[in-house]
Amino acid sequence: MTTGQCGDAPLLSDNAVDVHLAFWNDLIPCLPEYYQWLSGDEKEKAARFHRVSDHNQFIIGRGLLRKLLGHYAGIPPQRLQFNYNPFGKPFLAKPLNANGIHFNLSHSHRVLVCAITKKGEIGIDVEYMRPIAGLNHVARHFFSGYENRVFELLPLPEQLGAFYACWTRKEAFVKLKGQGLAIPLKSFTVSLLPGEPPELLALPNGEDPARYFMYEVNLLENYKIVLCAEGPVETICPFVG
Template sequence: MRNEMRRVERLWRGTCRVSRIVIDATRNSPGVCRLATDCEPDWSFQNGAVHVMVRRLPTTREAVRAASALLSGVERQRANRFAFDRDRHRFIVARALLRRLLGARLGTRPEAVELVYGPHGKPALAPRHAPADLRFNLSHSEDLAAYAFAHGREIGVDVEAVRSMCDADAIAARFFSARENQTYLSLDSRDRPRGFFHCWTRKEAFIKALGDGLSCPLDRFDVSLAPGEPARILRLARAPGDGRRWRMESFAPAAGFVAALVAEDS
């Protein structure tokens, strides 16, 4: 197993790029986005920081085999549900890297990290692990994965490759709010793919931060989406008793990709 872990380290070491998104805990302080060059999160989370790591996912036979050895039985079952090998391999490597990162924080082997899942599938550390207030989220698109980590605040992250889709207008009409769809349709045709995925990643990141799945209707809130416009939640119809405040950031994890991060204000 030790040799296997060393092989995993070698396979992943050359694929690291970190986007460190720092959202200050003070509500009057704007979010700050900067790039770092280290390959591990800063676990101190100074000033209420949320750290987002971006990695390319190696899917060679050796990488997938080494990664699969770190997964739980539940994760392997989920991997087997993918229809295409490409998607299955990316899922396996992405989840194994999450385990490696969490294992480094907890001081335990990646395969010993125990995950539990909320009613809508949001992963969390099992209660037996400390610190229990370590929160995380992950997303991947094509061969790019983003991992978000925070201390004591709910977070959600989403990444997508920007691309033209023949059914984008129909998807926007169905899933965007009326205000979002109006803004989307007003964009120049050249800007629509980026505007579409700005909206999609921001809404998805917010839903993931809530942990409510699609039980939170997508038309209950509006987000900004026009290229060049800061990422913001423009409207939010709150559930009774929910007084939480949220911060949203958008970032470009790599050429041709957009991503969004949503974090609960602490």
């Protein structure tokens, strides 16, 4: 797998993932245009947010998603149509998705990332590595038994990085599966030791973890970004801004 700066977003190759990173503050001027691109049900969802920041965040996220997907699909952003799986994960409606595009979106602390590919289901998670009070308590609640044993043996200065390594790897897998809280985070196990590559170690119900591949995408200091894919990825192309 290779990672490199890929210039302007090209047409997707069959075994590549494009990862787009954007900053919320840079996209605030786009709010009026993005809102006009939304479908009726998206506008209704935006209206249900009570906090202005949540309202604007939804519009910016969905507007940017439409802009990016419109580029890859060769369709104006406002013409894109989304369907949803039973757990609410969006996907492009088939009549307008002749290229077989899959995507996933994540945001944290003023940063948004979007993974786009043709190779199959994809999951991505970004987390800003802020300090967390009661870190061990949070880990015990969400991590598997093996993950907790490894985590608690780490020196204190290494625990925060290991926590976010574990969390982003878990979230990326759950987002790939598109089943939300139906997959408890402690029901499966990932790698988390400092310097250890991201990897699924164990899954419930006899599912083979070897069919899933994880990759760290290092784009910003103090952020963890992890990508999870079905099968190996040949190239990850990052785009910033």
